[in-house]
Amino acid sequence: MAAWDRRTTAQLRAQREAAVRAQVLHAVAPFSPYWRDRLQALGRSPAAAASLAGLAQLPAVGERDVCPDGEPAGAAGLVLQVGESGFALHADGPVLRRALVRRLLRRDAYRVIVETDTRPTSYVWAGLGLRFPVASSRSDLDLMARAGARLWQLLGLTRADVVVSALPGGATASAQALQLGALGAGSPLLAVGEDVDALAASLRLMPATVLALPSVSAAGTVEELVVAAVPLAALRTVLLVGAPYDDERDEVVEALRRGGLDACAVLAVHVPEGHRLMWAECRESAGRTGLHTYPDLEVVEVVDPETGEAPLAADGSREVVVTQLGFRGSALLRWRTGDVVDGVEDGPCPSCGRTVPRVTGLRAGALVPLLDLRTGTRSLDARGVAAALVGRPDVADWRVVIAPSGRDDADEVVVHVVPADGADPAEVAVATAADIRRATGVLPTQVVVAGAGELPADGAQLTHRVLARREPVCGV
Numbered sequence: 001m002a003a004w005d006r007r008t009t010a011q012l013r014a015q016r017e018a019a020v021r022a023q024v025l026h027a028v029a030p031f032s033p034y035w036r037d038r039l040q041a042l043g044r045s046p047a048a049a050a051s052l053a054g055l056a057q058l059p060a061v062g063e064r065d066v067c068p069d070g071e072p073a074g075a076a077g078l079v080l081q082v083g084e085s086g087f088a089l090h091a092d093g094p095v096l097r098r099a100l101v102r103r104l105l106r107r108d109a110y111r112v113i114v115e116t117d118t119r120p121t122s123y124v125w126a127g128l129g130l131r132f133p134v135a136s137s138r139s140d141l142d143l144m145a146r147a148g149a150r151l152w153q154l155l156g157l158t159r160a161d162v163v164v165s166a167l168p169g170g171a172t173a174s175a176q177a178l179q180l181g182a183l184g185a186g187s188p189l190l191a192v193g194e195d196v197d198a199l200a201a202s203l204r205l206m207p208a209t210v211l212a213l214p215s216v217s218a219a220g221t222v223e224e225l226v227v228a229a230v231p232l233a234a235l236r237t238v239l240l241v242g243a244p245y246d247d248e249r250d251e252v253v254e255a256l257r258r259g260g261l262d263a264c265a266v267l268a269v270h271v272p273e274g275h276r277l278m279w280a281e282c283r284e285s286a287g288r289t290g291l292h293t294y295p296d297l298e299v300v301e302v303v304d305p306e307t308g309e310a311p312l313a314a315d316g317s318r319e320v321v322v323t324q325l326g327f328r329g330s331a332l333l334r335w336r337t338g339d340v341v342d343g344v345e346d347g348p349c350p351s352c353g354r355t356v357p358r359v360t361g362l363r364a365g366a367l368v369p370l371l372d373l374r375t376g377t378r379s380l381d382a383r384g385v386a387a388a389l390v391g392r393p394d395v396a397d398w399r400v401v402i403a404p405s406g407r408d409d410a411d412e413v414v415v416h417v418v419p420a421d422g423a424d425p426a427e428v429a430v431a432t433a434a435d436i437r438r439a440t441g442v443l444p445t446q447v448v449v450a451g452a453g454e455l456p457a458d459g460a461q462l463t464h465r466v467l468a469r470r471e472p473v474c475g476v
């Protein structure tokens with residue numbers, strides 16, 4: 001078969017069909033407590049969900065579905081719980097044979113193989129509206145390191161590259177993916193944290209060819225390094241971690257230009273919240289063709305963020321959902337990432353020719369903006385707002401507008417509702433406010449009862465009907 005990034009549509013489809021079958025039937029359905037219960041509640045058998053078509057029928061789920069009361073403990077239900085006897089039933093042939101042979105030779109070897117494949121050994125923190133741990137087994141880390149070797153190919157890096165990372169400290173999926181990528185590719189990587197003085201000191205010792213920076217603060221950091229005359233002559237690539245907005249990328253390019261580093265490639269990389277694979281722009285594209293994904297390790301789809309189902313409105317925004325293939329630990333099926341995208345392109349990349357799906361126009365975490373409310377800084381999950389309002393019998397139509405107050409600039413969440421015929425407007429206002437608070441943890445600043453045709457229309461769409469009249473600030 002062709003290399004992972006050159007396969008035909010038919011080859012990819014056959015390979016993914018088999019991978020989805022194995023993942024659902026032999027990992028997620030039997031061993032994930034959340035999905036075992038969920039399939040049962042939906043009345044679906046594991047076999048019915050274990051194909052690309054069956055998977056597409058499953059409602060997408062996100063952090064609020066798994067942790068409905070806002071308690072991160074619910075995320076433990078996503079972690080596969082595998083016993084030795086269950087493993088024998090579900091492990092694939094070669095792994096099982098190896099385990100059985102080892103058992104003959106050493107008494108505890110069988111357990112060691114089961115644990116290597118399934119037991120969580122490392123955790124990172126994830127989440128937009130709440131923080132929850134994501135578990136990886138040793139086999140997952142191995143998968144991530146192998147995907148990392150591909151990441152290096154996409155980015156046009158080699159083992160001769162030297163990476164200095166200024167990502168914030170703490171266990172994050174981005175830091176983990178970058179570190180395992182360097183390991184898989186055989187590149188040295190030094191993670192120094194986000195302190196600019198520490199970064200400058202490291203760069204004086206280590207001639208980095210690659211600098212990994214959080215996209216939100218990258219331009220300021222480059223500027224400071226240039227002003228401090230930190231030696232950057234070896235630098236040929238800047239990685240913007242977290243999918244930059246266009247203006248953030250432009251500012252980085254401009255800061256590099258002022259430092260005489262015009263030849264430096266500026267490429268975006270991104271791990272969606274809850275996921276563990278780092279998507280990247282290919283070097284050939286210089287950022288013009290979107291983030292490249294890994295078709296044999298994940299299924300990437302888009303849904304309408306108001307309903308969690310396949311996009312219906314042509315003008316509505318689209319949320320990315322991912323299904324992981326071959327992962328153990330926390331195993332995700334149709335996971336809602338909170339990232340809004342223009343689309344997922346399946347054709348070959350016009351720049352590098354790779355036949356991998358590409359995610360275009362990604363706004364990371366856009367569905368869960370961080371708000372500066374009078375009561376403090378809170379993230380507001382627009383999906384939860386929509387969930388509290390979609391399909392209500394007492395509401396005919398609605399809009400939610402997030403905008404800074406003209407009075408003191410604090411963010412306000414104003415709900416506009418058109419009550420259904422016969423519904424009491426005052427009761428509708430009270431009920432919708434209470435339901436939004438229950439679904440998101442944030443009480444709307446105001447509920448405005450409107451007539452049909454009086455709903456506001458201006459503002460950037462977070463979802464079809466949740467509008468923002470403010471600069472996007474994301475909770476990642």
Ligand SMILES: [Zn+2]
Pocket residue numbers: 281282284285289292349350351352353354
């Ligand atoms: Zn490409």
